[in-house]
Amino acid sequence: MAMDSSSTKPAIAHDISPYLIEYLDGTIERQGTERVPPGFDPRTRVTSKDIVITPETGVSARIYRPTVTSTANKKLPLVLYLHGGAFVIASPALPYYHNFCNSLVGSTNAVLVSVDYRRAPEHPLPAAFDDTWAAIQWVAAHAAGDGPEGWLNEEVVDYNRLFLAGDSAGATMVHHITSQIGGSGLDKRVSIEGIILIHPYFWGRDPVGSESTDPRREMVDRWWLYVCPSDKGCDDPLINPFADGCPGVDQVICERMLVLVADNDVLKDRGRLYYDAISKKREKGKVEFYVTQGKDHVFHIFDPGCDEAIELRRKLGGIQNRNIYY
Template sequence: MSSWPTPAASAVPGSAAAPHVVEDCFGVVQLLSDGTVRRSTDYSVLPLVGGVPPDLPVEWKDIVYDDTHGLRLRMYRPTTTAGGGEKNKLPVLVYFHGGGFCLASFEVINFHAGALRLAAEIPALVLSADYRLAPEHRLPAALDDAESAFSWLRAQAAASPAADPWLAESADFGRVFVSGDSAGGNISHHISVRHGSGRLPLGPLRLAGCVMLWPYFGGEAPTPSEAASPPGEPMGTALFDQMWRLALPPGATKDHPAANPFAPGSVPLGDLGDTFPPVLVLDPDQDALHDRVADYVARLRAAGKAVELVVFPGQGHAFFVREPCGEGSDELIRVIRRFVHGG
């Protein structure tokens, strides 16, 4: 299991008239009683075990993909294939970071380290994208931002050549994958659904697959693994519930379609067309979300969708983020490489 710090409990309102903290998430995000938010950019409370992988042959740069909201992504390219011609074009992995829709950025060292490994070892052109965070920007803001990232990429592909030289030289727009961990896995589901339902046309891009790392789904009825999560578990049900309170629209329950893909108002899986991509789901068996993820996979299969589930024994939520160079992460890279290049 991970050793992430336990989130502070909601503060008890005092008698003073001054605004008080009602939600405190790792000390990074605090929601006050008057609705204002305090946010820190210090993510040192989030551990990185093993450090950043050294000397990987990868270059990167930051790009603004949404001028309206000032949203950026970081593009990673293996230097071993740069400028290598058509036969060396790389699949494109659009990656959305985790953090319960409330925390983090592609700049956080944990996500940077993971993206370096994905780019070098899959290999792939990795686009690690930021999105607006809650509670300042509650759902569906993050989902809409992810759609904007794909619209930007579609416009790049439609240009001849692509406006960005790295994309023009290295991107295989016929092999684009949406991916992400935790909240990013949730985003990956919703992008796949929006594309499969016809809401998000992507041509000339081809969405070749969806890679979900322990997707962050919710629901009002607890699953057995959620109910068994100890109250003090750092990456357990208590934290996930707090993040849903911060991320969902005011007054919404965890059966909101942004959290529960099978809640009323969600697009039925059976209504999704052939453009809904093949799915790879990576599931740590010590994750409080383990049963919810298993149910999601079962429902995809029942709807006739192509889905592969790979369970990681003994691992907890966000193990790739916490220890991107660990043995479990080595296997995770191998599984994703096989799916991207051979699936």
């Protein structure tokens, strides 16, 4: 076996830094594998637990619920959350995401389901997309009050106030879910009140805006071609919402939408392009675009205490409380 001259490790097959390194012998070094257990969080007074969604694939989720579950007999909104990680790293149990979900649930008084979808390269795309579609079907199965998970069958959940939210790769999958609901029958069981795309991971072969001069463009190309080595490359409909074969923005079914980008993020112009296209299809006041100045991709996960992250969570709480504008 070929070996690196500087170490005893096998030679590198794929270097997808900073996320993952795959060696020729098939072993993988992956970032973002730390895990914290569910349970009661005294800081936010939120309780969480892990459950299995699809036994056949092992897909699971971490469910969060606030201590104060209802007020004046008012049911709580339900959030289906899809974490980021370029389809190769992270999970709901990663401390960054676990803490974010606790904070979000504690500040918005919502019930939240964070999906642990399968990751590449062990499970090549579209496995993650299939898993998130299975997750929304699983959630919808509780709308009649007889689903398998008791926390979601309780009277506190309002299935007419379902929100789909995600950051980075998770936001990409939120777009695909909401564009497939029409005609699937799910729209007869649940009502998607809003979708929230945080720093969506959209891409494409031809540069948009400042991408043409951004040195990070080659890196993003490399990441995507690793997780989805299709003949369509960076114009695969899984990553480019304007590519042939991708569900169009006019097929996205929801009452309201919030698209957030970060000013220093290489993906920011893709988020703006998406917002511009979808806002032409919707009534004024139904979609909002928000730019966080001076911050980079998913800063709110890595620096949750900064003023900008607090403001971002306030934005998320605003759309859930039917107050999209401030």
